[in-house]
Amino acid sequence: MGRHAIKTPPHHAAWQDFLDTWLEADRIEVFESAWNWDHFYPLAEPYDGPNLEGWTMLAALAQATTRLRLGAMVNGMHHRHPAVTANMAATLDIISDGRFELGIGAGWNVMESDAYGIELGTLKQRFDRFDEGLEIIRSLLDNTVTNFSGEYFTVTDAWCEPKPVQAKLPLVIGGKGPKRTLRAVARWADQWDMTFPETVDAWRALDEVLRGHCETVGRDQSEITRSVHLGFAPDDEPAALAALAAEFFEAGVDLVVWSMRGPVDPGRLAPLAAELS
DSSP states (O other): OOEEEEEOOSBSSOHHHHHHHHHHHHHOTTEEEEEEOOOSSOSSSOTTSOBOOHHHHHHHHHHHOSSOEEEESOEEGGGSOHHHHHHHHHHHHHHTTSOBOEEEEOOOOHHHHHHHTOOOOOHHHHHHHHHHHHHHHHHHHHOSOEEEEOSSOEEEEEOOOSOOSSSSOOEEEEOOOTTHHHHHHHHHOSEEEEESOSSHHHHHHHHHHHHHHHHHHTOOGGGSEEEEEEEEOTTSOHHHHHHHHHHHHHHTOOEEEEEEOSOOOGGGHHHHHHHHO
């Protein structure tokens, strides 16, 4: 049997709905982790609707829960300087007593980036910046002093204190790009997440690409947890969802992240968990 998580996209619902749902998930052992996202606009219409900020939510949810691992799937590298991200991650790991996982991606949402004046850049620029940021974050979390000089970021005799509770705070990289994303996964990630794969075979194809990158960089591919997002809508039959998850587990996926669509309602979790157990 594989592992399971929930994701509550932090849009189109009230804070109490998210809090109640995470508290319920914390009581259901089938769910090992819970996730939100790092966006400032909703990702479903209406785009001018409510969307809570992910990091501040996680700090509150870390205090409210006791068992769930937690994180955002995923944070946009262009939203914050990587040194700032590293400090935020270390602090959240301390607040959660070692339950935090840092999801990270190159960024993609043009609408919110343009509206807020946050430079997104071309695909090449995004991934060049992503590679630099990953190196800085990993070093700041692990090492006493970090020096780095790149095209996008420079840090000089920099430190991040206090360090996380976890000896190695996990990095989760999300994305489907076979060249740059999966190469970054092979170099840096403890977990690779693929959002909403169309088929099991589509996931297998990208997993083969990842294995090739791991061989190129000399990484043991078995060190990397594989996860996928699957949608969890109100009218979905829990038994059918469990059967779908089983197909991905058989293919080699380790963790299914059940992303809630529609109402954020804690009452939806128990029926799903009963089928997943």
